[in-house]
């Protein structure tokens with residue numbers, strides 16, 4: 343099989359590239375906005391901005407992949423609130439460009455979405471629950487889902503949340519930020535009213551591999567196996583790394599005055615992925631332990 347990965351230099355893109363390279367014999371074509379791949383596995387690489395419709399058509403037509411795994415996105419939730427045009431161009435129009443190219447080449451799309459399509463009033467959510475985004479980022483991600491579900495392209499949508507893990511030149515994620523701060527003995531304020539699953543990127547990439555391998559369609563929630571507050575997650579990091587818990591202070595989301603509203607009582611029910619894909623994502627403690635090993639601590 344030939345797999346085309348967009349956003350391959352991001353956190354998830356690198357994990358997908360690594361795990362697909364290690365675990366499958368599939369031919370991978372990696373792409374991102376940078377001149378070259380951050381990983382050195384010898385896969386083909388194309389510099390590709392998914393907002394460039396003609397380039398997307400040209401590159402997909404050149405490689406004729408069986409599957410596109412779309413890991414490219416505008417992921418800064420607060421910046422999406424203020425840079426709406428850019429957010430829409432990448433998160434919605436970019437996906438539409440992939441749909442047009444995939445339709446022409448008869449190729450499947452695996453697209454990554456988020457719990458931010460929900461309002462966080464009564465999570466955890468199953469794949470059947472009705473979305474109601476409260477942020478611009480969430481609206482853009484839902485619009486991309488809708489573009490796919492109303493297209494004729496064979497596709498799967500994978501929803502995930504609070505992604506963490508390691509990678510080369512990646513943006514700081516929630517877990518790495520906490521570890522850096524506590525290692526430096528800095529005090530940190532962590533919200534105790536945002537509830538959900540924290541997801542190790544390796545587990546998500548493995549789930550995506552199963553979606554591809556089993557040729558699954560429709561929506562799948564793939565996330566860590568337990569549901570907890572961000573504050574409790576920070577305390578688990580303290581337990582595993584031996585950091586001083588007195589440095590971690592509880593606050594409420596409203597105290598942060600962030601531009602984008604957050605779904606508070608969120609979370610994703612992962613029973614469908616467990617039964618149909620045969621995956622068993624780690625819980626938060628197991629993931630943090632693995633992260634510690636990966637960091638060489």
Ligand SMILES: NC(=O)c1ccc[n+]([C@@H]2O[C@H](COP(=O)([O-])OP(=O)(O)OC[C@H]3O[C@@H](n4cnc5c(N)ncnc54)[C@H](OP(=O)(O)O)[C@@H]3O)[C@@H](O)[C@H]2O)c1
Nearest residue numbers: 349351352353354391392414415417454456502503504505
């Ligand atoms: N991170 C989370 O907590 C989280 C939670 C739920 C869902 N998700 C979803 O999971 C997916 C992967 O997220 P992630 O955390 O891996 O994000 P990420 O690390 O920000 O990766 C996104 C990648 O897309 C690239 N990109 C930006 N603009 C592009 C363009 N025009 N064309 C092609 N590539 C472009 C980025 O490059 P630059 O870095 O150079 O901009 C980056 O390498 C996204 O769909 C996101 O919405 C993430």
